[in-house]
Structure formats: structure tokens, C-alpha cells
Amino acid sequence: MAGAPEIGTKSVLGKVAAVLYAFTADDHGVSLAELGRRTGIPKGSLHRIVGDMVEVRLLERAGRGYRLSGQVFQLGMRASVERGLVEVATPFMEDLYERTHETVHLGVLEGAEVVYVSKLGGHRQATSPSRIGGRMPAHCTAIGKAMLAFSPPDVLAGVLDGELVRRTPRTITAPGLLRRQVERIAETRVAFEYEESATGIVCVAAPVLDPYDRPVAAISVTGPVARFRPEAHQVSVKAAAAGIAGTLARRAALIPHAD
Structure with missing residues (x-):
């Protein structure tokens, strides 16, 4: 396909990549023969x-053919959004760290879990179970609850059930x-955690919301219970x-939109 990288198809991964790149933006359903x-x-x-x-939701059936699934679109959007999110959030995270000298997290929600996409902390940082790219159950973290x-409603119901x-x-x-x-x-619009994810850790978090009050991410400050007062x-x-x-x-407002 024009614009697609040269991909060897001797390995299974190469074949999968070749199939993904075989689709164009105008395709609504491509037959097996055409693929x-x-x-x-x-x-x-x-x-x-x-x-x-x-089966793994990279493709979906479209009549007698196939098309890229919504999951592929979401993966691409996630990669783009998270890079931009961290870039935008970093100055605010640095400011929070300078104010508190405690661990600052930025996380996003995936299903019933928090995924940590950025973390700042110095020598005084709390011993936290979080790491960049790591996951924690949403119900026991301030970021998740925020x-x-x-x-x-169905996301919350899925966690509660x-x-x-x-x-x-x-x-x-x-x-x-x-x-x-x-x-x-x-x-x-503020959430707290009191030793719910790890003993000795307390936390305060707030959601990062889009213009429609949908959660994009959440930011938090975490510290040891002996010295950190999240309410403050x-x-x-x-x-x-x-x-x-x-x-x-x-x-987002500066990005041109097609009519």
C-alpha cells in the first residue's frame, strides 16, 4: 500500500502488521481476497x-469483508492523547511538587484500573506501589475515585459490581x-485516599475534565501518613x-476541524 512501510511477512507479527497496514482511510469493508x-x-x-x-478485536467483520476495529482507533488515540497529556501536565506537576515536595502522579482510567502515565518525586517521596505504566485498582486510589x-454510569457500575x-x-x-x-x-471535585492502596500512604487527587465534564485523567499528591495532610x-x-x-x-480549539 502507498505510504505503508516495507514489512516482511515471514513471521506472524509481520503478517499481522501487513494486514493492519493494508487498510486505507476510505475502506469500509475489505474482502479476504482483496486483503x-x-x-x-x-x-x-x-x-x-x-x-x-x-478474536482479539484488532479487526471486525463488515458484511462479507473486514475493517479495522474501534479498538485500533482507541489505541492510536491513546498513544497520541497520552503524549500530549503528559506534555501539558508536566509544568503543573512540577509546580505541585515544588509546593509539597511529595510524590505527584498523573493517571488515566482503563476499565476498573488506573494506569500511571507520569510520576514526579524527590528524595522525600513516599514509598508508593505506583510506577509509570503500572496499574492499580481504581476503587482504592484517589486518582481512580476522582x-x-x-x-x-456503566463504568462505575462495572467497578461496583x-x-x-x-x-x-x-x-x-x-x-x-x-x-x-x-x-x-x-x-x-476532589478525592482522598487514606491508606487504602498501601499502608502508610495518604493521597489527594482531582480529575482533569474535558469541556463536557468527562474524565481525561487525574492528578494527585501522595505522602506518608506521618507527615502529609492531604486536606491541606x-x-x-x-x-x-x-x-x-x-x-x-x-x-484542542486550535486544531482545525473538517467541515
Whole structure:
């Protein structure tokens, strides 16, 4: 295909990549025969590869053909959005760190989990279970609860109906109690965690919302219970979240849209 990189198709991964690159922006459904013509992969091998790609939601059926799935689009958007998100958020995270000298996190929500996309902390930082690219259950983190409070009802219901794993003696595992706390967070736009993800750790977080109050991410400050008072920093964290949201919105407004 024009503009696609040269891809060897001897390996399974090469064949998968060749199929992905075989689609164009104008395709609404491509037959197996046409995919074979575009990729040069033998029909029998191609049939198995395409079937596996449908199973893992990289492709979906479209009539008698196939098309790229919404999952592929979401993966591309995630890569683009997270790079831009971290770029925008970094100055606000640095400001929070200078104000608190505690660990500052930026996270996004994937299903029932928080994925940490950025982290700042110096020599005084708390011993936290988080790491960049790491995951934590949303129900036991301030970042997770901040985003759940503004997520679609089915996302919150999925968390409440699922297993609320107990990570410490203070983890909230009662669905009704968690729902009430999330409802309160939706009113105040700030979330707290008191030794719910790890013993000895407390945290304050605020959601980064788009213009329609949908959660893009959340930012938090975490410290040890012996010295850190999360309530004292809620205004600063909310201001940082609002600053990130405002900058993202201004950037989006500058992007030309097709009529």
C-alpha cells in the first residue's frame, strides 16, 4: 500500500502488521481476497491471521469483508492523547511538587484500573506501589475515585459490581460505601485516599475534565501518613487539574476541524 512501510511477512507479527497496514482511510469493508492481493499473504495463512485478529478485536467483520476495529482507533488515540497529556501536565506537576515536595502522579482510567502515565518525586517521596505504566485498582486510589466520579454510569457500575479487592485493612470493599464516596467526590471535585492502596500512604487527587465534564485523567499528591495532610493541598491539586484541563481545551480549539 502507498505510504505503508516495507514489512516482511515471514513471521506472524509481520503478517499481522501487513494486514493492519493494508487498510486505507476510505475502506469500509475489505474482502479476504482483496486483503490477500494487498498483502501477498497466502489465502490459508491469511484466513487464520484474520480470524485471530477478529478474536482479539484488532479487526471486525463488515458484511462479507473486514475493517479495522474501534479498538485500533482507541489505541492510536491513546498513544497520541497520552503524549500530549503528559506534555501539558508536566509544568503543573512540577509546580505541585515544588509546593509539597511529595510524590505527584498523573493517571488515566482503563476499565476498573488506573494506569500511571507520569510520576514526579524527590528524595522525600513516599514509598508508593505506583510506577509509570503500572496499574492499580481504581476503587482504592484517589486518582481512580476522582475519575470514577465523572465516568459514565456503566463504568462505575462495572467497578461496583466487580470484585473490590482488599489491598489493606482500610480498602473500601463495600459497594454502597464506595458509591456514596464517589457521589461526594462528584460534588466536591476532589478525592482522598487514606491508606487504602498501601499502608502508610495518604493521597489527594482531582480529575482533569474535558469541556463536557468527562474524565481525561487525574492528578494527585501522595505522602506518608506521618507527615502529609492531604486536606491541606486540595485547593492546589484542584487548581493544577483545572490548569491542565484548560490548556488541553485551548490546544484542542486550535486544531482545525473538517467541515
